[in-house]
Amino acid sequence: MDDTDKLIINVLQKGFPICESPYRQVAEQIGITEDQLLSRLQTLLDDGVLSRFGPMYHAEQMGGALTLAALKVPEERFEEVAEIVNGFPEVAHNYARNHTLNMWFVLATERPEQVESAIEQIERQTGLPVYNMPKIREYYVGLQLEV
Amino acid sequence: MQIDAIDRQIIHATQAGLPLVAEPYQAIAEQLGLTAPEVMRRMVNMQESGVIRRIAAVPNHYKIGYCYNGMTVWDVEDEHVHSLGQRVAELPFVSHCYQRPRHLPDWPYNLFAMVHAKTEQDAERQIAVIAELLGDDVRRHAVLYSSKILKKTGLRIAG
Numbered sequence: 001m002d003d004t005d006k007l008i009i010n011v012l013q014k015g016f017p018i019c020e021s022p023y024r025q026v027a028e029q030i031g032i033t034e035d036q037l038l039s040r041l042q043t044l045l046d047d048g049v050l051s052r053f054g055p056m057y058h059a060e061q062m063g064g065a066l067t068l069a070a071l072k073v074p075e076e077r078f079e080e081v082a083e084i085v086n087g088f089p090e091v092a093h094n095y096a097r098n099h100t101l102n103m104w105f106v107l108a109t110e111r112p113e114q115v116e117s118a119i120e121q122i123e124r125q126t127g128l129p130v131y132n133m134p135k136i137r138e139y140y141v142g143l144q145l146e147v
Numbered sequence: 148m149q150i151d152a153i154d155r156q157i158i159h160a161t162q163a164g165l166p167l168v169a170e171p172y173q174a175i176a177e178q179l180g181l182t183a184p185e186v187m188r189r190m191v192n193m194q195e196s197g198v199i200r201r202i203a204a205v206p207n208h209y210k211i212g213y214c215y216n217g218m219t220v221w222d223v224e225d226e227h228v229h230s231l232g233q234r235v236a237e238l239p240f241v242s243h244c245y246q247r248p249r250h251l252p253d254w255p256y257n258l259f260a261m262v263h264a265k266t267e268q269d270a271e272r273q274i275a276v277i278a279e280l281l282g283d284d285v286r287r288h289a290v291l292y293s294s295k296i297l298k299k300t301g302l303r304i305a306g
Contacts (some may be wrong), residue, residue: 012204140236
């Protein structure tokens with residue numbers, strides 16, 4: 001990853017235009033060609049430096065729901081349970097964390113009632129109770145990490 | 148915003164990512180049998196109404212050097228949690244901050260703040276700043292560092 005890659009990551013975390021040739025517009029801003037931007041972006045995605053590039057959809061704003069939930073997974077079952085949880089399309093993110101509640105995932109669904117049904121299915125398939133922690137209030141969401 | 152069937156098709160076509168071609172909105176339009184101006188107009192509407200938070204790159208924290216991603220959780224007085232949450236959220240290094248329900252007895256925490264740092268020292272410095280801001284209102288706290296990203300796809304609607 002060189003300075004141009006870092007610039008691409010920093011610029012593209014902030015946003016991306018909706019216009020006929022958006023990559024050309026961003027490439028000009030960065031000072032590279034459109035082809036260079038497209039090929040570097042492809043490499044950053046292939047290498048996993050970027051998890052994703054595109055629209056970030058907000059479940060609640062489209063009439064759906066979001067929640068944060070956690071599981072206490074016995075260490076010897078961790079991989080098996082991760083596979084079950086990750087298999088749900090409703091699971092948008094899942095992280096291992098250093099706590100007895102060691103698996104934390106975000107459920108994002110198109111319709112509100114799908115959250116409850118996903119939780120029930122995860123409990124049934126894993127045999128573990130899900131600690132559901134839907135937000136009561138949101139104070140700030142604005143993650144942008146400078147490279 | 149009430150999304151309609153065509154918005155939904157656009158969401159489905161782009162939720163995994165925007166096409167990496169010179170005219171991505173044209174490519175989406177062709178795939179869905181729409182025109183590029185129609186796709187762009189609808190995406191602008193969705194962005195303005197918040198259905199699209201933004202169109203952006205999502206980095207893997209670890210791969211760009213942020214190895215200390217801590218979910219800091221705090222057990223604070225319910226009467227003060229709202230004002231404290233607002234103040235914690237103003238700290239420049241806090242990316243997300245939420246009030247969430249406790250699960251007593253094993254989960255007493257009601258205020259969550261995410262921090263991201265390149266070194267453990269930086270992370271601990273950030274956590275110390277939050278602790279100082281919360282002061283005597285904190286009964287106890289914990290920091291849950293992520294040890295592995297198990298999945299990171301974002302919202303997926305069914306086809």
